Amino acid sequence: ISPRYIQDKISNSLVGEQPCINPFMVMNELEAGLSHHSLISREEDRKRYKDLLAMVREEYEDIVKNEVQRAIAADEEAISRLCGNYIDNVKAYTQKEKVRNPYTGQDEEPDERLMRSIEEKINIPESRKDDFRREIMNYIGALAVEGKTFDYRMNERLHKALELKLFEDQKDSIKLTSLVSTVVDKDTQEKIEVVKSRLIRDFGYDEISATDVLNYVASIFARGDTKSQES
Structure with missing residues (x-):
């Protein structure tokens, strides 16, 4: 060749x-x-x-x-909120404290389901979760000593896990599979347009190729192949 x-x-x-x-x-x-x-x-x-x-x-x-x-998952505000929630729970977990529920005002046990749902996205096994959580808190503590604030972008693995978790939470509301249908409601279409604009802005697509790739990925979801990049 x-x-x-x-x-x-x-x-x-x-x-x-x-x-x-x-x-x-x-x-x-x-x-x-x-x-x-x-x-x-x-x-x-x-x-x-x-x-x-x-x-x-x-x-x-x-x-x-x-x-x-x-x-x-490129909603930075949503990722920041998810990260803040995760860090609050990890801090409480590692310090054997409780977390204040912002809605009820009650002190509750750390949300293990939330923490694991994020950690599993980057293949952190149950046996390694404590080590990972301590590493995160130690890093945040070291930054604080230097007068710096932790940002999820500083930790590539955590950033990836948060993106994958947010994608999992949002993909159903965006209804990508509806792209392969002839009928798309206004709300869904607006969300799809936002995703398309991010593909153009962040990944170099143009209007036509962004539409093509969304339709292609939608067909993958329609047939149930949702393998994500978690490795």
Whole structure:
């Protein structure tokens, strides 16, 4: 497979009425060209290249799912609130204290379900939860000594866990699966437009490609494949 072959297949993808191309169009051209490639005569070689393309498709699918997840969870205020809630509970847990419920005014036990629902997003096992929570509190304490305030962006793993948790909480309200339907209510459409604008702003999509990738990821959710990037 030469650079010229790749270049030719990208050129083929550009032929047509569509205003832009996407990776799937290029991959389809690359695979179609294998059938009559003059330098690929053995079937096992052709199969190997097709298997490699299948791996690329799978990796790209993971990338776009992750980008849509992050676009849905890109509500910084919501992440900050979730982080604050998590830290309050972790602090109470590590110091063997109770948490004041802001709604009832009652002191309650730390919310173990909330803490684990976040920690599990980054594969923190039950046996390691205490270590992880102490690490977080020690880091916050060290920052305080230096006169600094903790921000969830300072801890990449916690940031990722919060995003995944927020995505899980919000994806049903956004109803991505409704994109594959012909009827989308106004409220859902407004939320979808917000996600689309984040894809354009944060990930370099344009209007058409953002719509395409949302429709594609929506089809994944519609068939029940919601594997998230938690590894």
